[in-house]
Each structure stands twice: as structure tokens, then as C-alpha cells.
Amino acid sequence: MTKTKHTPVRRTGPAHVTRMDRRAFLATGGAALGATTLGMPRRARAQGRTEISFASASFFGSETFGDLVDSFNESQDRVMVRYLELPPPSSSTEVYQGLVQQLARGNGTPDVFSQDVIWIAGMAAAGWALPLDEFVDDAMTSQYFEGTLAACKWDGKLTALPWFMDTGMMYHRTDLVEKHGGTVPTTWAEMAKMGKAAQEAGDAEFGFVWQGKQAEVLVCDAVEAIASNNGAILSEDGRSSRIGDAEAIEAIQFLHDTINELQISPSDVLSWDEEPSRQVFTNGQSMFLRNWSYVWPIAQDPSVSEVVDKVGAGPLPHFEGGSSASTLGGYQLGMNANTSDRDAAWEFMSWMSAPEQQKRIALNFGLGPSRPALFDDAQINEEQPFMATLRPVFTGATARPVTPEYAKVTLALQSGISKALVNGRVEQEMKALSSQLDGIVG
Ligand code: GLC
Secondary structure (H helix, E strand, C coil): CCCCCCCCCCCCCCCCCEECCHHHHHHCCCHHHHHHHHCCCHHHHHCCCEEEEEEEECCCCCCCHHHHHHHHHHHCCCEEEEEEEECCHHHHHHHHHHHHHHHHCCCCCCCEEEEEHHHHHHHHHCCCECCCCCCCCHHHHCCCCHHHHHHCEECCEECCECCEEEECEEEEEHHHHHHCCCCCCCEHHHHHHHHHHHHHCCCCCEEEECCCCCCHHHHHHHHHHHHCCCCCCECCCCCCECCCCHHHHHHHHHHHHHHHCCCCCCHHHHHCCHHHHHHHHHCCCEEEEEECCCHHHHHCCCCCCCCCCCEEEECCCECCCCCCCCEEECEEEEEECCCCCHHHHHHHHHHHCCHHHHHHHHHHHCCEECCHHHHHCHHHHHHCCHHHHCHHHHHCCECCCCCCCHHHHHHHHHHHHHHHHHHCCHHHHHHHHHHHHHHHHC
16 A cells, blocks of 8 residues: 655645734634734735635645645746635634634635635625535536535525545454454443453553543434434534433433443543544544544554554444444635635635646545545545445544524533533433433524
8 A cells, every 4th residue: 555655743834824823813813814924925916816815724735725725826827825824623613703803804714715614604694605616517516415415505595515534433442352352343331341341451441432521522422322323412403402312311321331330441532633533543542433534544654653554444333223423524615605706716726626636635644525526536546445435434424403593502512522521420410411402492
């Protein structure tokens, strides 16, 4: 297998990239977005190009989205894009809040922005993301997965252009599975048993690591556990909560038990989001890891991973009587309804979503294409073999609640589930959370 060269975190970037850490972003309430993007490089103006800005959360890969923007700028001489790199996607809630404050100013900055799939309804309902129907036709939309297209629509209109998909999956240590039973576990109970056996034999410090930090990723982990027990966050019509139901309570109780009863997860998971848990796994300290697809290429990189060639990825386990569920993640492209140049914005967005760029993102960031054709691409299959085998996981992923009120829903979920995990009064906290959710969506 060809190895992709990997440097998970790049320290220097192209000159036109404006980096902003999470604290600076929040301190300005996203205002710095406007200020920095107004300061276009002179060189760009001198060239007489149309200048637009693009803001995106920064994903981990062997390159950055800034490198893609560079390639776009080099590929033609009409449009110059200035890239504003926002904090990593694990700060989804904060990045959303900052972007909303900026978009609400109505000054057209940033012209193009990437949207976590959970923001699409809110951005569209508020009128910040322009419906893209004038730019697309059936020939174009038929090239994307139907499920991704559906997730990009609000009120029947396409308000985001599909970019890449992300989905939760279970990583395991192939050597330890071999030693402790030979078959990758399919239920949570089997996984816990095997993880515990490996831990007790001294083969791994932890059986299972996941993300329990009070952040968006906790909602993702919870959705997976709950849906794999035939439960849900909201009822099918989205108007009432199901998080106080027995299925959901049992699922959150299991997450709590991984730390307290089963003792296969350290209590540190309660403060971990994606990267801390990923590091523990690629350091060789855990047998199982729940995470997103970006971990695969990192796990294969000998400069940062102790477990090269000892990692497998598969669907997440489920409860008896349930079936595996993965949270649908990923980022899609939005056009600011107030952009001063729709054509330039579209030119850039459609380039970003084209097969060549999606392939580059699959190879260099481990993120799933939104174009089915790329799942048959030979190079992607050679370098990221998990993608083809996990295609059904990508296409069958479970959505988080689709509602313009998602910002409120997620804050309630993050806080309620976190309390249950910390104080152990799972049923009581889930019931309280359920009434709170009813108040938001009812
Ligand atoms: C990943 C997913 C995104 C999710 C986030 C949570 O970046 O793509 O959808 O909200 O993780 O941390």
C-alpha cells in the first residue's frame, strides 16, 4: 500500500492565509473576520482580479485548505480568494456563533464559507446562505450522493453545495483483536469485554476511548449510541424529544459505565474531544477508538503513529436488537447572501467541489467525497482503503436533528448529557433534558 506523507499539523502557511485561534475568534465575536478579509494583499488588487474571501474551519491533513485556495488562485486569473482559517471543526459551536455574528453584519464577508452539516438549516432559515438553485441543474446535482444533497437543502431549496462527508467509525487494533478473540466485535457488550481483556492482559492501557467533552462531538457520540439502541434524539416529525425514552437512557448509561462500571475508558474522556482521544490511540494506549475518518491517514504515518499497519476501521458497535449507527458529519459550501460577486463566489465553490479537489481532500485529509464516482477511484482505494469498505457507513449515516433551532438544541444536549455523565444520575438528567428539548422544538 502506498503511504501518503503526513504532517498532521502544519506550522507555516501560505502568505495570504489569515490564521485565527479559537480565543481570538471568540474575543472578536467573529469581527476579526471582517477586518482581516478587508486587508487584501496589494498584489491581488494590482492584478485586477475580483477579490473574494473564504472562511472555513481548519481540518487536519497533510496539507491545509489554504493550499487548496492557493491552487485555485493559481488555476485562473479572474478571481483571487483570500482564505480565513477558522479554528478546528471540534470547535463547531463556537465557529458557528462567530460566523453568525459576522454574517448578521450583512457586509458580504466572507463571500463563501464552509458549513458544518448541522448549520445548514439555521444559515438558510436566517437568509444568510443564498439558495444556489440558479447555479445548478440536474446534470450537476445527479453527480452527488442523494443523502448529501438532501442534507444541503432547506425548505426545498439547495442552500449549500456538497463538499465532503464525515462519519463516525470504530477503529480497532488488529493485533489485539487477533490475540483476544479474532473477530471484530459487533455489539457494545462484546467490545467492552474484549477491551477489558486486552487491558487486563496489559496489552493496552485502555479498552476504549471516545469523546465526552461538553462540545458538539459529545452529541455525535451520543447520537451513535442512542441510535444503535433503536432510540433517537427527537421524534420523527422533529416536534418532541425522545431523549427521555428508555433506549436513550440505556445508551447514555452505557457511556457512563465505560468509565465507572466497566472501567475500559479513563475518566479523562470527559474532557477529550477528537484530537486527545486520537493521540492516545495512535500512541498505542487504547484497543478501540471512536472517531472520524481523518484518523486513518494519521494512524498510518510512522512519524506520528505507533500503530502503523495495526489498525482496522469498521462500523460502530450496536446494542442487542439494534444496528450500527454513525453520525453524519462533514462540511458543505455556502454562499453569503450578501456577497458582492455571486459569479466569482460560485466559480470558487464549484471548483472546490469538483472531482479533482474532492479527490485531493480524500487523499490528503481522509475525508469522504460527496461524489459516488470517487468511491470507485483506484488511488483513493489504495491509499484510503477504509473508504470503499465503509461506503455504506458514509451513505447510511444518522443525521443530528435538522432544525433552524439546532444551535439551541445542541447547547441543551451538550450540557444535559455532560451532566449525566459526570454525576451519574443518568435517568434524572435525561428526563430533565427531554423537557428542555420539548420546550425548544415543541
Ligand atoms: C467533525 C464533523 C462535524 C462535527 C464535528 C464535531 O468535524 O465533520 O460534522 O460537527 O466533527 O466535533
